[in-house]
Amino acid sequence: MEVAAKSEDYKEAARIRDSLKSFEEEEPVLRLRRLMKDAITEERFEDAARYRDELKLMAPHSLLKCSSDATTLGIRVQVRSVYIESRSQPSKGQYFFAYRIRITNNSERPVQLLRRHWIITDGNGKIENVWGIGVIGEQPVILPKTGFEYSSACPLSTPSGRMEGDFEMKHTDRLGSSSFNVAIAPFSLSVIGDDSDVM
Numbered sequence: 001m002e003v004a005a006k007s008e009d010y011k012e013a014a015r016i017r018d019s020l021k022s023f024e025e026e027e028p029v030l031r032l033r034r035l036m037k038d039a040i041t042e043e044r045f046e047d048a049a050r051y052r053d054e055l056k057l058m059a060p061h062s063l064l065k066c067s068s069d070a071t072t073l074g075i076r077v078q079v080r081s082v083y084i085e086s087r088s089q090p091s092k093g094q095y096f097f098a099y100r101i102r103i104t105n106n107s108e109r110p111v112q113l114l115r116r117h118w119i120i121t122d123g124n125g126k127i128e129n130v131w132g133i134g135v136i137g138e139q140p141v142i143l144p145k146t147g148f149e150y151s152s153a154c155p156l157s158t159p160s161g162r163m164e165g166d167f168e169m170k171h172t173d174r175l176g177s178s179s180f181n182v183a184i185a186p187f188s189l190s191v192i193g194d195d196s197d198v199m
Helices: 002-006 010-026 028-041 045-058
Strands: 067-072 075-083 095-105 111-122 127-133 147-156 160-171 180-190
Touching: 028 045, 075 160, 075 180, 095 180, 111 147, 147 160
Parallel strands: none
Antiparallel strands: 067 075, 067 180, 075 095, 095 147, 111 127, 111 160, 160 180
């Protein structure tokens, strides 16, 4: 919608806006999120609390932000997710989300990322565990006071969901160091996103 507006294709921008609006009306989680946001803006806090409680019951993950930030043993993991409309087909129940991860080594020792583990929960509460070696085909070594960034993606069969997990890492400055897990805090996958920006 922003791209259409910037290129002054107002007809296309209006079409996208209207289709998003009708999608929000049909999707109860999105409708409740919008009602809650409106109630907060209008300072109707009792209504906002009621919508929040309904959301918690219907889809607990929907109150999460599309970003997260966690530090384990000096290793900071920041994530930001976005909905990729161009690769999604809502009519076929296919929603495509991309996410960007920044790992910063704030410790005094070099670490290597060995494995990843994701817990992906869709809007219906279906949980999928995904394990893999490294990330994007790499097992990067991250030196102290440096970082590593990468992007990846997750298809989902519902317009919202959540991801969380951990990276298995080890210190590389001593032979025989045992591995440890670094948390990836929960973050939302949502077609309407949010206003957060940790990256």
